[in-house]
Amino acid sequence: MDKLMKFIDAHADEYVKYLVELVKIDTHDIEHGIGGGREKEGQLYMKQLFSSMGASRIVEDPLTEDVILACREKYHEGNLGHAYDDRFNVYAEFTGCGSKSILFNGHIDTMPVGDPEKWEYDPYGGIITGGRLYGVGACDMKAGLMGAVMAVKAIQDAGLELPGTVKFASVCDEEGGGNGSLVAAMHGQKADAVVVCEPTDYELVAAHMGWVFFKIETEGVAVHSGLKIGGVNAIDKTVKIMRALEELEHRWLLTHKHILLPPPSGNVGVIQGGEAGSTVPNYCCIQLCVHYLPGMTYDEVVKDYTDTVMRCADGDEWLREHRPKISIYQTGNPFEMDLAHPFVEAFKTSYERAMGEPVRIVGSPAGCDSRTWRNIAGCPTLQYGPGRLAQCHAVNEYVEIKQYLDAIKIYANLIMNYCA
Incomplete structure (x- = not known):
């Protein structure tokens, strides 16, 4: 392994x-996927790269609304109403000499640039300076996806044989809520183990929180404020x-805990109501995101929130007769990997061989496609990739070159160690 490093x-x-x-190719989502996405050229680039490396299998898998609808009905996952013209996943497979398989997952789509005037460097220029590569998606998450591909290429270039089958799922529409990986899982993509290559800044993510976005609407009666x-x-x-x-959240704090994650919580992020200080408002709406822990379920969270709102309404003379309207507009289940699983031990060993020190295992309050590969595809799953969370969706997004190269070494060690 020293020779490979x-x-x-x-x-x-x-x-x-x-x-x-890859960073120079514009692959951004439009309106979080509702307006479509420009992933096509990036996916064609990945297909050409996989082909040049001698992949034994390369597949295009178009995203479709019917698959997302079926996933939503079965798993409470999936974001409806997205546009899918020219949007497809790319799967590739490199067959090795052993029976084990490992799959690396990465999303090709990025967030939009935003205001280009705020960027110090051309967001599609692929500029390297000060040990950093700048560009949209450099961190989130083209470095992770390409790092895993380069791990296979390095093994090939060094004249070594793959000890097992290495698979890739380059997916679309992650920034719109993860529809690409949902399609991949629904269409049977899986392996003996999966690495989601999202940025983790030298930490190994073994759990993340689930989420439910609620919209709660309340009506009133408008009059002049003097006649309140x-x-x-x-x-x-x-x-x-x-x-x-808030009282429900306090109760959750006492009853739900996790060794790697913060407690469950709800955040009111939007409140809309009223037209003028001189008018009693006849409508108010809040939009909030609830983050919840592995061990809690979607049905439990929805029931707790719905029951709490309706109990509050029962105790109010007006709300008892004019019930608040509750709707849900985005969901994602939590993810958790058993730390005693052999794949976790294999990753720990591989990281230490590459980096010379133990990896720190953590949980993430932010969700990602790890949930899909663990919960729907049913695969042992871990999240590790180059880059820092603070750089995701940021102006002047960058990835440190050293982190990228270190990730190649870690992934290469993992392939050789786990698949052997």
Whole structure:
């Protein structure tokens, strides 16, 4: 393995070049996938790269609404109403001499640039300076996807034989909620183990929280503020509901805990209501995100929230007759990997061989496609990739070149160690 690590160092410029080429391709989601996405050219690039490396299998898998609908009905996962013209996943397979398989998952789509005037460097320029590669998606998560591909290429280039089958799932529409990996899992993509290559900054993510986005609407009666006694203030009624939800959160703090994750919580991120200080508002709406732990279920969270709002309404003369309207507009289940699983031990060993020190195992409050590969595909799954969470969706997004090259070494060690 020392020979392979030295080989990667000696060919670092070549492996960085492939990442630069991918970062230069615009693959951004439009309106979080609702308006479609520009992943096509990036996926064609990945197909050409896989072909040049001698992949035994390369497949295009178009994203379709019917698959997402079926996934939503069965697993409470999937974001409906997205546009899918020219949007497809790419799967590739490299057959080795052993029976074990490992799959690396990465999303090809990125967030939009935003205001290009705020960028110090061309967001599609692939600029390297100060040991960093700048560009949209450099961190989130083209470095992770390309790093895994370069791990296979390094093993090939060093004249070594793959000890098992290495698979790739380059997916679309992750930034729109993860529809690409959902399609992959629904269509049977799997392996003996999966690595989701999202940025983790030298930490190994073995759990993340689930989430449910709620919208709660409350009606009132509008009158002039001087005649307030004759109206019903929808904002006041909404505040009463928010206080009841705070009490639910306090109860959760006492009953739900996780060794790697923060406690479950709800955040009111949007509140809309009223037109003028002189008018009692007849409508108020809040939008909130609830993060919940492995061990809790979607049905439990929805029931707790719905029951809390309706109990609050039962205790209010107006709300008892004018029930708040509750709707759900996005969901994602939690993810958890058993730390005693042999795949976790294999990753720990591989990381230490590559980096010379133990890896730190953590949980993530932010969700990603790990949940899909663990919960739907049913695969042992871990999340590890180059880059820092703070760089995701950021102006002047970058990935450190050293982290990228270190990830190639870690992935290569994992392939050789786990698949043997």
